[in-house]
Amino acid sequence: MTQCFTHLAREKIEAGGSVVYGESESRLKPIIVPCSQKEVQSSGSDVNEQTESQLSPMPIPFSQWEDQWHSSAGCVDEYLIDPEELDDSLNSLPAQAARDGPHLSQSCFTGTQEIIPKLEDANHVVAEAGMLKFSWQYEKKFSYSLLNVAESAVDTMSFERDANGFLELNSSKFNCHMKASNSLNLQSRVPQDKQYMAQVSQNVMLQTSDGPLNEWDRNYPQYLESFDSVEACEHGAERSKILGPAEDVDRDQRAIRRHLQFGATMVWNGGATTSSIDNQSNPTKVVVNSMLPARFRNLKDLVPSSQNESIGISSRGKPVSYHNTVTPTSSCPSEFVGSTRNVGDLPVPDFTPSSLSSMARSVSMHSNMFASKNLAGYMSSQEKHLATNEGQNLANYSNINSVTTIAAKTNVHTHMDDDEEETHAVEAATSASLPVADRFEELNKESSQRKREKKRVTGTSESEGCKRCNCKRSKCLKLYCECFAAGVYCVDCCACTECFNKPEYEETVLDARHQIQSRNPLAFAPKIVKSVTDSPANLVEEGNQTTPSSARHKRGCNCKKSKCLKKYCECFQARVGCSDGCRCEGCNNPFGQKTAILLHNAGFTGAERWENPCHQKLDTKETVTADSIKAGRMQCSPNWKELANIIHGTPPVSHQHLGSVTSSSNPDAGNSSNVSPIDLHCRRSYQPSVGYPPWSCSPLSLATELSEGMPPQELGCHIPPYGILKDGDTPEILRVTSTPPKAVKAYSPNKKRISPPQHQPQGSRSSYLPSLRSGRKFKILQSMPSFPPLTPCSKSKDCSDVTGKDHRGGSTSSQ
DNA sequence: GAGTTTGAAACT
DNA sequence: CAGTTTCAAACTC
Numbered sequence: 001m002t003q004c005f006t007h008l009a010r011e012k013i014e015a016g017g018s019v020v021y022g023e024s025e026s027r028l029k030p031i032i033v034p035c036s037q038k039e040v041q042s043s044g045s046d047v048n049e050q051t052e053s054q055l056s057p058m059p060i061p062f063s064q065w066e067d068q069w070h071s072s073a074g075c076v077d078e079y080l081i082d083p084e085e086l087d088d089s090l091n092s093l094p095a096q097a098a099r100d101g102p103h104l105s106q107s108c109f110t111g112t113q114e115i116i117p118k119l120e121d122a123n124h125v126v127a128e129a130g131m132l133k134f135s136w137q138y139e140k141k142f143s144y145s146l147l148n149v150a151e152s153a154v155d156t157m158s159f160e161r162d163a164n165g166f167l168e169l170n171s172s173k174f175n176c177h178m179k180a181s182n183s184l185n186l187q188s189r190v191p192q193d194k195q196y197m198a199q200v201s202q203n204v205m206l207q208t209s210d211g212p213l214n215e216w217d218r219n220y221p222q223y224l225e226s227f228d229s230v231e232a233c234e235h236g237a238e239r240s241k242i243l244g245p246a247e248d249v250d251r252d253q254r255a256i257r258r259h260l261q262f263g264a265t266m267v268w269n270g271g272a273t274t275s276s277i278d279n280q281s282n283p284t285k286v287v288v289n290s291m292l293p294a295r296f297r298n299l300k301d302l303v304p305s306s307q308n309e310s311i312g313i314s315s316r317g318k319p320v321s322y323h324n325t326v327t328p329t330s331s332c333p334s335e336f337v338g339s340t341r342n343v344g345d346l347p348v349p350d351f352t353p354s355s356l357s358s359m360a361r362s363v364s365m366h367s368n369m370f371a372s373k374n375l376a377g378y379m380s381s382q383e384k385h386l387a388t389n390e391g392q393n394l395a396n397y398s399n400i401n402s403v404t405t406i407a408a409k410t411n412v413h414t415h416m417d418d419d420e421e422e423t424h425a426v427e428a429a430t431s432a433s434l435p436v437a438d439r440f441e442e443l444n445k446e447s448s449q450r451k452r453e454k455k456r457v458t459g460t461s462e463s464e465g466c467k468r469c470n471c472k473r474s475k476c477l478k479l480y481c482e483c484f485a486a487g488v489y490c491v492d493c494c495a496c497t498e499c500f501n502k503p504e505y506e507e508t509v510l511d512a513r514h515q516i517q518s519r520n521p522l523a524f525a526p527k528i529v530k531s532v533t534d535s536p537a538n539l540v541e542e543g544n545q546t547t548p549s550s551a552r553h554k555r556g557c558n559c560k561k562s563k564c565l566k567k568y569c570e571c572f573q574a575r576v577g578c579s580d581g582c583r584c585e586g587c588n589n590p591f592g593q594k595t596a597i598l599l600h601n602a603g604f605t606g607a608e609r610w611e612n613p614c615h616q617k618l619d620t621k622e623t624v625t626a627d628s629i630k631a632g633r634m635q636c637s638p639n640w641k642e643l644a645n646i647i648h649g650t651p652p653v654s655h656q657h658l659g660s661v662t663s664s665s666n667p668d669a670g671n672s673s674n675v676s677p678i679d680l681h682c683r684r685s686y687q688p689s690v691g692y693p694p695w696s697c698s699p700l701s702l703a704t705e706l707s708e709g710m711p712p713q714e715l716g717c718h719i720p721p722y723g724i725l726k727d728g729d730t731p732e733i734l735r736v737t738s739t740p741p742k743a744v745k746a747y748s749p750n751k752k753r754i755s756p757p758q759h760q761p762q763g764s765r766s767s768y769l770p771s772l773r774s775g776r777k778f779k780i781l782q783s784m785p786s787f788p789p790l791t792p793c794s795k796s797k798d799c800s801d802v803t804g805k806d807h808r809g810g811s812t813s814s815q
Numbered sequence: 816g817a818g819t820t821t822g823a824a825a826c827t
Numbered sequence: 828c829a830g831t832t833t834c835a836a837a838c839t840c
Contacts, residue, residue: 469836470836471835472835473833474834478834481834482835482836485824516825519824557823558823559821559822561821568821569821569822570823573836
């Protein structure tokens with residue numbers, strides 16, 4: 001699938017406290033322009049002119065970036081939005097921004113009242129070649145990790161304000177040290193043969209003016225970059241194919257468009273120039289490849305809201321007042337991020353109730369004051385209910401003024417129903433003159449009581465689309481807590497006690513997250529990973545939920561007694577099949593069983609081997625029992641298996657470049673026909689990269705990419721041939737490679753991947769490649785040190801995060 | 816709804 | 828890093 005990433009149609013450019021909307025004038029230089037370079041980057045629109053005076057006096061050394069990577073030819077800007085699709089109000093945004101800019105800068109930068117919309121947690125994006133761009137401002141903390149699949153490198157950068165209030169970025173990976181007063185802009189060109197998975201998390205701290213909060217609220221979207229602005233474009237991809245019938249899309253998007261403003265921008269500009277150009281000429285061919293529901297992903301959604309555009313259309317076609325727009329962030333919690341599905345050739349988020357719930361939860365987390373209430377208008381009633389509650393209460397907790405509250409209520413009144421009483425209570429509390437903290441405590445207490453009562457009545461809050469935690473002792477600051485693990489704050493419907501996973505305890509939450517991430521940098525990554533290009537044929541439907549058949553649990557389960565037939569099993573719970581990464585016993589996972597094969601090869605007699613059926617194609621020397629096949633146990637995704645193999649084969653290579661490994665060491669070598677595309681993919685991806693361990697491939701990314709294959713699945717999914725990827729299925733990275741194929745033969749996962757750890761003699765792991773199961777490999781990779789934190793790593797925590805002492809990960813495998 | 820089971824997470 | 832403990836969800840009655 002030819003895919004490139006572009007950025008949203010209209011860049012919102014913030015510089016020095018002003019909002020600048022990048023228009024077509026910057027097409028050839030898709031950079032979020034720092035103020036000082038604006039005149040260079042753009043041809044000078046009215047907007048720019050008007051806001052120029054507001055620009056920060058501190059330029060961002062973009063030139064450094066450009067010196068290093070800039071290739072305008074390689075990053076032709078693309079504006080995915082079709083002007084014709086923009087309604088008048090949207091089309092007027094730039095001018096409007098120009099009008100608002102100065103005003104906003106005055107009202108938003110000088111205040112003293114602090115509001116802390118949470119834009120915490122991750123947005124996981126897998127992107128191919130292109131231009132990664134960030135633009136943000138006002139953040140107190142911003143961390144960004146980039147997993148370079150191709151180079152097997154992990155970079156973590158952190159951004160924080162220094163003592164002088166300057167935003168500071170340090171990154172050795174990008175050879176960058178930047179400071180800026182109000183905003184930072186960063187871009188990183190992604191080579192075409194590279195593929196990244198980026199994880200961004202941030203906390204945004206905004207200060208409001210002494211002006212009306214609703215004013216701030218209204219303007220907020222213009223100050224926050226669209227976070228979820230990773231866009232992919234694909235030739236021939238019809239918009240309707242992606243987003244559904246245009247009519248529906250328009251309706252939905254019109255309604256939701258401005259409620260998805262996010263705290264930062266993460267933009268990929270299409271690196272495939274040809275595609276970019278084509279897409280530019282045909283902006284309707286937009287492939288959205290991010291974590292938002294497709295219906296939210298039209299670029300319109302990313303266009304900042306404006307004061308003028310105060311009327312939208314609800315999902316029910318009713319006008320909805322948006323003048324106090326809430327702005328949920330698209331920074332999705334991991335579980336939602338991992339929950340995408342495909343429509344056509346395109347990945348779109350899973351809209352199952354659970355996903356929606358996750359989304360709603362993420363909204364609450366990421367934008368605690370910007371309720372999900374608007375978003376809720378596009379959810380199922382259950383989800384609306386949830387979002388309404390969360391958003392509403394959080395909005396109030398966040399010291400939104402009564403005007404906003406009332407307006408917010410208006411927005412969601414159609415779904416208030418039995419929550420109305422609560423809302424009133426919240427409003428009352430909100431309007432009271434209690435300190436925020438006290439108010440929160442009070443509300444929290446009441447809320448807890450209510451939700452417990454509610455839960456008692458309904459049996460489970462989940463029936464309300466509100467599946468939340470019930471933590472008693474973890475304080476919701478450990479991964480035990482589902483909310484915390486999902487990267488969202490606990491909300492009203494949680495039944496937790498002593499909960500610290502609330503906006504009020506931001507620091508505590510962050511500390512806890514750092515601590516956990518220090519053990520496992522990817523602890524908050526999606527547990528379920530899937531191919532971003534998973535085709536609809538790969539969807540396993542059951543009930544209302546759709547799970548990509550190629551999706552797998554990142555780390556695998558470890559079930560012993562449940563046989564992966566109960567929700568104890570994380571794979572089962574996630575409705576994905578088990579894979580090599582699983583250490584389960586007696587796997588009967590209906591979504592796909594792990595393949596258990598008894599290998600009778602000499603030296604491995606008696607060892608239970610978890611085999612990849614697709615390896616049959618790769619390694620004919622290995623024996624797979626016919627019974628296993630008959631038993632339908634060859635259910636794993638070939639790609640997934642390959643992932644396991646790759647992972648298996650990496651660390652023991654002893655840091656040697658895979659490409660330098662002679663093919664003679666590989667039985668597969670010399671017979672390229674036996675090498676699966678995935679193999680090629682990964683092997684090519686493992687091209688030596690200076691300074692980076694060749695195996696340091698992101699398991700998540702790999703998994704995501706590798707799972708493109710069509711794993712045979714039960715439940716009636718399409719079952720393509722093992723190990724065979726159609727040309728169209730071949731990831732671009734497979735086609736675009738600068739590494740000679742022979743380098744691929746560096747290792748054969750098959751030949752050495754033998755037995756699971758528990759059957760292995762201690763200490764013998766290194767003697768043959770893979771003895772490690774992928775689960776453990778995942779952990780290994782997760783614990784893999786990041787790029788030499790080139791950066792001073794002001795955040796020692798962050799540094800430690802990636803230096804990873806997480807060697808514990810596989811410990812559970814021994815259970 | 817209390818008690819039990821289960822497996823992930825955390826700890827040692 | 829294997830073994831153990833803690834934890835909370837899932838499950839059973």
